[in-house]
Amino acid sequence: xxxxxxxxxxxxxxxxxxxxxxxxxxxxxxxxxxxxxxxxxxxxxxxxxxxxxxxxxxxxxxxxxxxxxxxxxxxxxxxxxxxxxxxxxxxxxxxxxxxxxxxxxxxxxxxxxxxxxxxxxxxxxxxxxxxxxxxxxxxxxxxxxxxxxxxxxxxxxxxxxxxxxxxxxxxxxxxxxxxxxxxxxxxxxxxxxxxxxxxxxxxxxxxxxxxxxxxxxxxxxxxxxxxxxxxxxxxxxxxxxxxxxxxxxxxxxxxxxxxxxxxxxxxxxxxxxxxxxxxxxxxxxxxxxxxxxxxxxxxxxxxxxxxxxxxxxxxxxxxxxxxxxxxxxxxxxxxxxxxxxxxxxxxxxxxxxxxxxxxxxxxxxxxxxxxxxxx
Amino acid sequence: xxxxxxxxxxxxxxxxxxxxxxxxxxxxxxxxxxxxxxxxxxxxxxxxxxxxxxxxxxxxxxxxxxxxxxxxxxxxxxxxxxxxxxxxxxxxxxxxxxxxxxxxxxxxxxxxxxxxxxxxxxxxxxxxxxxxxxxxxxxxxxxxxxxxxxxxxxxxxxxxxxxxxxxxxxxxxxxxxxxxxxxxxxxxxxxxxxxxxxxxxxxxxxxxxxxxxxxxxxxxxxxxxxxxxxxxxxxxxxxxxxxxxxxxxxxxxxxxxxxxxxxxxxxxxxxxxxxxxxxxxxxxxxxxxxxxxxxxxxxxxxxxxxxxxxxxxxxxxxxxxxxxxxxxxxxxxxxxxxxxxxxxxxxxxxxxxxxxxxxxxxxxxxxxxxxxxxxxxxxxxxxxxxxxxxxxxxxxxxxxxxxxxxxxxxxxxxxxxxxxxxxxxxxxxxxxxxxxxxxxxxxxxxxxxxxxxxxxxxxxxxxxxxxxxxxxxxxxxxxxxxxxxxxxxxxxxxxxxxxxxxxx
Numbered sequence: 001x002x003x004x005x006x007x008x009x010x011x012x013x014x015x016x017x018x019x020x021x022x023x024x025x026x027x028x029x030x031x032x033x034x035x036x037x038x039x040x041x042x043x044x045x046x047x048x049x050x051x052x053x054x055x056x057x058x059x060x061x062x063x064x065x066x067x068x069x070x071x072x073x074x075x076x077x078x079x080x081x082x083x084x085x086x087x088x089x090x091x092x093x094x095x096x097x098x099x100x101x102x103x104x105x106x107x108x109x110x111x112x113x114x115x116x117x118x119x120x121x122x123x124x125x126x127x128x129x130x131x132x133x134x135x136x137x138x139x140x141x142x143x144x145x146x147x148x149x150x151x152x153x154x155x156x157x158x159x160x161x162x163x164x165x166x167x168x169x170x171x172x173x174x175x176x177x178x179x180x181x182x183x184x185x186x187x188x189x190x191x192x193x194x195x196x197x198x199x200x201x202x203x204x205x206x207x208x209x210x211x212x213x214x215x216x217x218x219x220x221x222x223x224x225x226x227x228x229x230x231x232x233x234x235x236x237x238x239x240x241x242x243x244x245x246x247x248x249x250x251x252x253x254x255x256x257x258x259x260x261x262x263x264x265x266x267x268x269x270x271x272x273x274x275x276x277x278x279x280x281x282x283x284x285x286x287x288x289x290x291x292x293x294x295x296x297x298x299x300x301x302x303x304x305x306x307x308x309x310x311x312x313x314x315x316x317x318x319x320x321x322x323x324x325x326x327x328x329x330x331x332x333x334x335x336x337x338x339x340x341x342x343x344x345x346x347x348x349x350x351x352x353x354x355x356x357x358x359x360x361x362x363x364x365x366x367x368x369x370x371x372x373x374x375x
Numbered sequence: 376x377x378x379x380x381x382x383x384x385x386x387x388x389x390x391x392x393x394x395x396x397x398x399x400x401x402x403x404x405x406x407x408x409x410x411x412x413x414x415x416x417x418x419x420x421x422x423x424x425x426x427x428x429x430x431x432x433x434x435x436x437x438x439x440x441x442x443x444x445x446x447x448x449x450x451x452x453x454x455x456x457x458x459x460x461x462x463x464x465x466x467x468x469x470x471x472x473x474x475x476x477x478x479x480x481x482x483x484x485x486x487x488x489x490x491x492x493x494x495x496x497x498x499x500x501x502x503x504x505x506x507x508x509x510x511x512x513x514x515x516x517x518x519x520x521x522x523x524x525x526x527x528x529x530x531x532x533x534x535x536x537x538x539x540x541x542x543x544x545x546x547x548x549x550x551x552x553x554x555x556x557x558x559x560x561x562x563x564x565x566x567x568x569x570x571x572x573x574x575x576x577x578x579x580x581x582x583x584x585x586x587x588x589x590x591x592x593x594x595x596x597x598x599x600x601x602x603x604x605x606x607x608x609x610x611x612x613x614x615x616x617x618x619x620x621x622x623x624x625x626x627x628x629x630x631x632x633x634x635x636x637x638x639x640x641x642x643x644x645x646x647x648x649x650x651x652x653x654x655x656x657x658x659x660x661x662x663x664x665x666x667x668x669x670x671x672x673x674x675x676x677x678x679x680x681x682x683x684x685x686x687x688x689x690x691x692x693x694x695x696x697x698x699x700x701x702x703x704x705x706x707x708x709x710x711x712x713x714x715x716x717x718x719x720x721x722x723x724x725x726x727x728x729x730x731x732x733x734x735x736x737x738x739x740x741x742x743x744x745x746x747x748x749x750x751x752x753x754x755x756x757x758x759x760x761x762x763x764x765x766x767x768x769x770x771x772x773x774x775x776x777x778x779x780x781x782x783x784x785x786x787x788x789x790x791x792x793x794x795x796x797x798x799x800x801x802x803x804x805x806x807x808x809x810x811x812x813x814x815x816x817x818x819x820x821x822x823x824x825x826x827x828x829x830x831x832x833x834x835x836x837x838x839x840x841x842x843x844x845x846x847x848x849x850x851x852x853x854x855x856x857x858x859x860x861x862x863x864x865x866x867x868x869x870x871x872x873x874x875x876x877x878x879x
Contacts, residue, residue, distance in 0.1 A: 131730035158736075190738075239731070271731030330729045332762045333865050334571040344571050345858045352861040356824040364590070364722045365572075365760020365868050366730050 007086040008076035009033035013040060014107040015075060015211040018062040021223065024106040026050050028089060040067035078212040084185050085110045086211075101230045101256070105209040111185050112205035116151055116176050122292055123153040123232035123253075125225075125246040126160025126239045131271050131330075132361035134239035135163040136370035137263050141236065142167025144289025146175030148298060151204070153178045153232050155224055156197060158190050160238045160246070169199050176204035180227045182220035184212040207231075222248050229253040234295050236286050237262045240274030247274045250283075259295060261286045266329060313357045314373045322350040323359055323369065330368040376400075378465035378472060381479040382458035383502040384450045385495035387661045387701070387708030388618075388625040390502025394444045395455060397462030402438030408459075410443030413451040413659045422453070422484050423460045430488035430534040435467040449705060451659040453483040454493040457510070460484055460533060461540075474540040478528070479503040481519075482512040488533040490514075494627030497522050497620055497634075510536065516549045518624050521634025561606040561638065565777040566599075569764035573600050576759040576866050578781050581607035582788040583845030584799035586694075586716040586754050588679070590868050591761030592726035597719035598643075600761065601675045604717060605639040606778040607785050608672070615671040618711045622667045639672035642714075646681035654689045654712075656701045661708045666693050669714035679718040680746040687751050690716075694754055716754065719761075720747065722868075756801060756838045760868045788848040800845045805837045812844035817857035825864060839863045 010033040013019055019027075019040075027036045030048035038044035039054070042064040046054045054060045079086055087094045087108040095117050098104045122145055124138055142152050142164040152168045154161040156179040165177040179200040183189050185208050188197045200206050209223065225245060229235060229252035237260065240246040250260045262283045265272020279285055286292055315323050325331060325339045337347045351367055354360040361370050378397045383390040406420050427434050441459055443450050458480040464470040481499050483491040492514030500509045500522045510528045511519045519527040529549045530536035538544035567574065573589065577600060580587040587604075589597040611619060619636040623629075630636065644653060644665045651657040655664030666674060676682060693699040697713035723740045727733050735743070752758075792800050796811045803811050814822070822839070825831040831839065842863040843855045852859065 129733065129736050133730070241734075265731075268729070269731035270734075330731075332572070332760070334569060334762070335765070337571060344575060345862050348865045349858050349861040352821060352864055355830075356821070356828065363730060363869070364727055365762065368730050 004072055004076055006033035007088055008072040008079075009037040010088045010107045011079055011086045011109070011211045012067075012070050012072035012075040013037060014109075014209065015070060015214055016040065016063065016066045018059065018066055021103060021106065021209070023050070023053055025089070025104070026053065028106045033088065037067070037072060040064065042067075075211050075213075078186070079109065082186050082212050083111065084212065085114070087114075095231075097231055098227070103226060104230075105227060107209070107211075109185055109208045109211060110205060111201040112203075113176075114205065116178060116205045117231065119176075120150045120296055120298065121153055121178065121231055121233050122150050122296070123228050123235045123249065124160065124164035125154060125228065125235065125237055125249045126164075126275070127241050127244050127246065127271055128157050128159035128161075129241075129271065130159040130163070130239045131269060131368060132363060132370050133269075133368050134160060134263075134265070134271060136361075138163040138238045139167035139170075140371065141238070141263075141286070141289050141292065142177075143171040143173075145292060146171035146173040148289065148293055149174035150293070150296065150298070151176050151178050153180065153228055155179070155221075155228055155249075156181050156193055156200065156206075158193070162193055162196055164238070165196055165200060169196075169203065178205045178207070178231070180207045180224055180231070181216075182208070182210075182224040183216035184208060184210055184214040186212040187215055189216045221245055225249040226252045229256055229258055232258055234258065234292060235260045236292060237275045237278055237283070239263070239265055239269075239272045240278075241271060242273040242277070244274045247278070250278060259284070261292065261295060263287070268329060312359065312371070312373070315354060315357065315359055319350045319354050319357075319359075322347060323354055323373075326351075326360060326367045327369050327372070330366045332365055332367070336367065376466045376468065378462045378475070380458045380462040380465070380475055381503060381507055382455050382481060383479065383499035384454060385452060385499055385625055385660050386706065387655070388495075388498060388622045388663050388667065388710045389708070390495065390499035391448065392502050392504070393450060393455065393458075395458040395462045396442040396444060397459065397466045398440045398442070399435050399437050399463070399466040400440075404436045404438065406439045406441075408441045408443070410441075410446035411449045412443060412455075413449060415453050416443075416450050416455060419453060419456045419459055419484075422456055422486060423463065425486035426456075426460060426484040426488045426533050427463065429486060430532065430537065432464060432469055432533075432537065433467065435463070437467075439463065439466075449659045452493060452495075453491075454481055454495070454499065456484040457482040457490060457512075457533075457536075461536070464537060470537055470540050474542070477506070477508060478510050479507040480510050482510075482515065484533055490530055490532060490536070492518075495625040497624035497630070500527075501621070513547070513550050517632070517634050518630050520549065521620060521630065561778070562599075562602050563778045564603045564606065564781055565775060567596065567603065567775055569775075570596060570600065570761065571775075572865060573759055573761050574775060574781075575862070576757050577604050577607060578785060578849065579842055579845050579866065580604060580715060580717070580757055581782075581785045582800075582849055583756070583792070583841065584715060584801040585756035585842060585845065586801070587718070587757040587759065588752070588755040589717070589719040589759055589761050590722050591719070592721060592728060592763060595761045595763045597761050598675070598677055601643075601673070601677075601717045601719065602641060603778065604673050604715065605641045607782050608639040608715070609782070609786050609789065610637045611639060611671045615713075619671045622663045622670055622711065626663050626668055628668065636671070640669055641673050641675065642669040643675040643677065646676070646678045648682070648686065650683070650686045650689050653686055654693065654699055654701070655708075655710055656703070659705075661701055661703065661706065663710050664699070664712075666690060666699060666712040666714060667710040670711045672714060674714045674716050676716070676718040679720045680743060684746070687747075691750060691754070718755070722760075753834050756842050757866050758868045759866050784849055788845065791848045791851070792845070795848075800841050800848065803841055803844065808837060808840055812840055812847075812855055814840070814843075814860070815854045815856050818843070818855050818860040821857055821860050821864075830869065831864075835867060839867055842866055 026049035146168040235253040262275040262278040490512035496515040496518040693712040843859040846859040
């Protein structure tokens, strides 16, 4: 037991369900990790704030019970097997960005290169249930920022988060993906992001506040958002619902004086209600990666890089007629036919070609545009 | 004294001939029915006795034994009442024994001596055979005439029947058919405004025999559309009409005035329906289910996801074979069930709408769609998005084409397809697709692009090709062109999730 490094005890403490961020912070502030573990086991007297916490019999019983069921040795072996680094607040490797935070994660688990936190960092967040237009915006922002060498932070959730990181990875630029997750680093959630999870850990940095093996729980997602906000220089909200989790990230960012920007959405698009409200409240609008680069005071000549490398075939004149109708708002097949005064079949052919070329996307029978071709 | 009376019982949708033997002998007065009668059949003793007495006839104070032959086969229902009553009267010499020769008796008797119709008269009359003149209650006259024509004799009461048999009165006239007017006009397609894509889908479904899934929010008109599909189908041909008539008769569903089901039926069972009510079975006689009642027509399942999964899975075999085979410990029956399946569902729990409108997260959507079992979902060639028509749509298009116009195109396309390949396009086997539904190069390129983009699955590919073939038949095109394929792709909304989004 004595061969274990102090980080092992800190890691085990971070895995106790009863150990909130505040409690863990207090515990590690007043005790060395090994002693802190003894306190949690109930075999050493608590100091400082922890005295108050442990004075409550119910809390004390819960912590002692959970600590007795846990094993620092096992937690440590899992971290080693995974190759995850354990950073305890106050240690030399602990990111300075977080050390200055009002609510820093007391223990941090990292997979990948921590040096990336020295680079420029922009968070791209948004709804899990995004429109095709929103997903495309996230992807192209991620791509544009990665080309400009800016790292992109996100939560690896479904929808906008995942699209932003896929954009970063497809760009192959100097900018890398940085992911902050709410579960243990070996508990992939959502499961369909298994490949993305791997690529972010390999090509970027994956951070978590909880040790391997901890499953995602609803209360952990808002906590994860605060770390995203704390690490970002700018937070860009792509599409957020009226009470979406990404608005929590935006609020955390505002609390930390991190500028919040938002991609404008159609007023009738309920998936963009939250991000549009941010714009009304004074968030700066983002139309492309260049706007974000300007906010970072970076040379934004890179901004048009993605437009310059446009690989999509421009729409033909016939297709353009249909494209222009769909551009303003999502339409159904009949809706387009009616607006264009064309036969259903002609519209179907043109929309089919536009979809293959990648200018239009269809879901549930609704067509919307993704990206805009040169006029 | 002994009398043997011809009658029939119903099993599944078939009639089976039964001989009712009645033996009246000296002994302690009693009444026994043997030969595997079910509960309703055994109760006929009390009905027959009351009816005989109410009709001013004599109940013999003797030992009466009734045997239902063949006695190894279970008999159910009250349709043997009349035969038992007549057998008793013949055996006790109240009806001249020779007068029942060459006659078959079907029907239930009331306590007052009146005769009541029973379900399944049509197949039972058919089971009597051509050498036998059926005698049925007036209420069942129409059904019996549909099978046996003018040979049918009717009677309103037991007394009337006895008088006719004893030649004391003429046979009662069958009720006049013309007075019965229950032809319900089919709803017309012209009532539907807008919904151009869904209309096309109905036309394609009718022309190619493709099963159709309507996907859309509540209130978008899915039911309204489905109800208009039978009107687009051609009238049933003679063989199918007869099968459908037998099924309807066996289930006790009122038959049309002509006695023959010629208009494609439309059945819309509620989603709480049980397995037995849908596929058939139950009781000793194995009643036909909704899928058999829809034979030759349309089975409409609204809120497909709300049906119990086991019920939906029970429909897969009949969907494939056009017949349902039910086997029970004591008996088995097969019933026709070749129908066009039309189902409706919401795209997600909240009902969906324009992009961004849906509040459901992806997991909830997936859970919802997973309720529609994959194998069943694969049976639908057409999966059409239906939207709430917006104001422009309602104002701009007024009424659409009428059922008559579209039905004419459908009939022409069906003919073309039968002439060309000898079957409806929905039944083209995948192996013969290239031979029977060749593509032009542009169409091939479009399909290739869809497959490569992972927006189309392997199964979806064949379904789209069949639908494209039907579209080509509707337009009179020889080859399947890009326009047909593009339209077919629009008639197949993506419901299956792949790594890159939803695929068709």
